[in-house]
Amino acid sequence: MFTRLLRRYADLSYNKLVTNLTSTPKAKPSDLTKVPFGTVFTDHMIEADWCEDKGWSEPVIKPYQKIPLDPSSSVFHYCTECYEGFKVYSNPPHILSFRPMTNMERFVISADAAGLPKCSPHELLKCIDELIRIDKDWVPQVPGYTLYVRPNMFGTHAQLSVTKPKKAKLVVIMSLVGPYFPSGYKPVSLYCDESLIRSWPGGHGHRKIGGNYGPAIVPAEKVKNLGYDNILWLSEGYVTEVGVMNFFVLFKNKNGLELVTSPIHHTVLPGITRDSVIQIIHEWGEVKMSERNFTIKELITKLEEENVVEAFGSGTAAVICPINKLAYKGKEYNIPTVQGNCGELTKRIFDELTKIQYGKVKHKWNHYIA
Structure with a gap:
């Protein structure tokens, strides 16, 4: 059934990924120990829109920026929202993540539970990998510090009725994070x-x-x-x-x-x-x-x-x-x-x-x- 739906409507596609790089990269923090969890974000993000009659738009990697939303968007009223989170690690000369496909598969299931559209977890991960490659200089080289990836999907349908949103937005942002126990491992x-x-x-x-x-x-x-x-x-x-x-x-x-x-x-x-x-x-x-x-x-x-x-x-x-x-x-x-x-x-x-x-x-x- 899911496969038939993907054939009928446009699915999220890595092959349609558009890249629009910033011309003004941010200065990176000089002291990671003074960066609170999830407060400093990388130069770029992913954004894609979905609507009921057309499916997914082309995903875009663009400079990190604010998103204009209608105040009647369903996410603000009925919490039509889901998210994921995983980390990117540095092991020179490589950068890598840990079981990210499992996160993507769980993300699709959570979206369905929130009345949001599905997308291909494989295509989404390929887009995220490209975002990480573009902002790879943000991956911390200091042990215990990582780059945290946050995919997020939410309803943007401007209507106050309690129904599945007919429009949605997918955003992926990345943030610097430090060790969970900054002063040492403790119970x-x-x-x-x-x-x-x-x-x-x-x-x-x-x-x-x-x-x-x-x-x-x-x-x-x-x-x-x-x-x-x-x-x-x-x-x-x-x-x-x-x-x-x-x-x-x-x-x-x-x-x-x-x-x-x-x-x-x-x-x-x-x-x-x-x-x-x-x-x-x-x-x-x-x-x-x-x-x-x-x-x-x-x-x-x-x-x-x-x-x-x-x-x-x-x-x-x-x-x-x-x-x-x-x-x-x-x-x-x-x-x-x-x-x-x-x-x-x-x-x-x-x-x-x-x-x-x-x-x-x-x-x-x-x-x-x-």
Whole structure:
């Protein structure tokens, strides 16, 4: 069905890519340590428009600039929006990204969930690769610093009715980002409360759409004011995610060690880092890897019995984020970090993933751009 639709309407096409380079390149920051996350953008961006009766326009690489939008555009009223994010790494003489096609495939699925048009993930990635090549001088050469790629699609249909937008815009921008832990790798503390809900069965918590993240900002701030770094989200008593990351916990059972994470469903995002962790653990074959439902009651019981070995979050920004504390129903539980700032398995996974991401080892997940 999707193939037939692509034949009927114009799909996004790399072969139609138009390039319009800036004549006034920006000055690059002299000190990356003073650049806040996602505030400094490269010289160029990608822009393409879609309309219901014609399909996609030719994509254009153009100087980074503001976008004029009608105030009645559906994105402003009904959050008809989706996005993605992945990093570009420097390993001289190469620059590369980490499993970007998986991001593109997830982007297309999220667009559909937000009532937005689909596009070819392969063609979109080819366009993005060209954008990266054009702005390759922006890829940081300093260890721990990367170029963050943000594809974004949103409804531009100027109408206040609650319907699928008949017009949409695709934009890809890129930003300088530093290490998630600028002062050194360190664990975070979590706060858990059944009244704080990010996603729910039958919803769209498994998609990268803006409506899943905006409402989580205020609860996150409240938790920080209580002295904790992040939220352990629950859905009907089941543990789902931590902040904007997937959650993993290493249990000690009578039959050995079990690394557990919630399965993908309507309340859990199919994280690319999450999937990478699962594949690595299966390949190592040293501990049992389980994608299963588990409740906060099971987690607390394991903590009380001292059968939690370690825990961490996984995501694009942090890669692997160690966890050392959980607050639940007025009581704090310490989570072991035997290496001082993390668990042994946590650090081993982090090291393995970052080696692959920076191209220190050859791997099927390496995507070389230049």
